[in-house]
Amino acid sequence: MLKAFNVTKRFGALTAVDELSFEVQKGQIFGIAGPNGAGKSTVYNLITGFYSYEGKIEFDGRDITGKPPYRIAKAGIARTFQIPQTFPSLSVQKSISVGCRFGAAGGLDPTHVEEMIRFVDLEKERFQNTALLNLLGKKKLMIGAALATKPKILMLDEPMAGCNPMEIKSLMDLIGRINRDLGITIIIIEHFMKVLTELTEILLIIESGRMICCDEPVKVVNDPRVIESYLGDVNAESK
Ligand SMILES: Nc1ncnc2c1ncn2[C@@H]1O[C@H](COP(=O)(O)OP(=O)(O)O)[C@@H](O)[C@H]1O
Ligand SMILES: [Mg+2]
Known part of the structure; x- marks a missing residue:
């Protein structure tokens, strides 16, 4: 591949x-x-x-x-970075939506965003500002945003x-x-x-x-x- x-x-x-x-x-x-x-x-x-x-x-x-x-x-092809890169002023849901606009996804797909929030287990934190996530949360968010591109x-x-x-x-x-x-x-x-x-x-x-x-x-x-x-x-x- x-x-x-x-x-x-x-x-x-x-x-x-x-x-x-x-x-x-x-x-x-x-x-x-x-x-x-x-x-x-x-x-x-x-x-x-x-x-x-x-x-x-x-x-x-x-x-x-x-x-x-x-x-x-x-x-x-999607990637994550050694140091979690998040959009500090955005919510978890918005951040994952941003991922969805890029990459192979070909535009915003709310159903897919929803699925990826669930997949990385950030449902409870969906409206939280990403800056407030703990380390594991930030890592899951970065992976969720990468997955939202449908790589x-x-x-x-x-x-x-x-x-x-x-x-x-x-x-x-x-x-x-x-x-x-x-x-x-x-x-x-x-x-x-x-x-x-x-x-x-x-x-x-x-x-x-x-x-x-x-x-x-x-x-x-x-x-x-x-x-x-x-x-x-x-x-x-x-x-
Ligand atoms: N943009 C860059 N400009 C100059 N040197 C770089 C750059 N990126 C990486 N390097 C150098 O290339 C080598 C490999 O770095 P890197 O790929 O980050 O290593 P690793 O991820 O295995 O720790 C290191 O010596 C690093 O300093
Ligand atoms: Mg490295």
């Missing part, structure tokens, strides 16, 4: 993404992990058309290389960052339902290896913009190259 061919992004002397190739299959939950500064968020910025790059990206059999962000959103693929950037174990469980459940019940393909960047091994079918590990390995999570976490470059570090952090 999404294919990257030798994608390279340079910021001056820094090569943030280096000859990266991978393929995400339709219906998959595809994970991306790697140390801070590995180039994970930059990969999202390239897929969504925020920066130019070398190489090629195909989505749904079409070449989307060099297309502007609104065209890529219209094609059915084919949803890209989540560290959705569990800053969350406690209960919030993590709630988001994992939501992500599973998005994939299963809405049939949306998911790419997830995450720091918590446990989340990735439980949720994903394929896990891509990158370091300094380069692929270390890309395989089933059980194989990835036992790969000596991954243990050396990344996992040792993460395991130490989570203790």
Whole structure:
């Protein structure tokens, strides 16, 4: 469904993404992990058309290389950000409606907005100002607004960052339902290896913009190259 061919992004002397190739299959939950500064968020910025790059990206059999962000959103790619981005002066309902006007949805669809408010479990907060939501609420809102665009693929950037174990469980459940019940393909960047091994079918590990390995999570976490470059570090952090 999404294919990257030798994608390279340079910021001056820094090569943030280096000859990266991978393929995400339709219906998959595809994970991306790697140390801070590995180039994970930059990969999202390239897929969504925020920066130019070398190489090629195909989505749904079409070449989307060099297309502007609104065209890529219209094609059915939605994303969330590492730091929740909300419209502080809008209600939950309005914010999700804004999402619905963009992307593949093709205009406001109140029924769909209603369904997505329910899907992310923000019915009680629907008329609340988004600034008043707690962290989990803001994260659910950002996901709800992305879902309102009716995407084919949803890209989540560290959705569990800053969350406690209960919030993590709630988001994992939501992500599973998005994939299963809405049939949306998911790419997830995450720091918590446990989340990735439980949720994903394929896990891509990158370091300094380069692929270390890309395989089933059980194989990835036992790969000596991954243990050396990344996992040792993460395991130490989570203790
Ligand atoms: N717009 C930019 N201009 C210059 N350097 C950038 C820019 N965006 C990211 N970088 C650099 O690219 C590298 C990868 O960053 P990023 O993709 O955010 O890493 P990750 O998400 O894996 O932590 C980092 O060294 C970062 O400083
Ligand atoms: Mg990042």
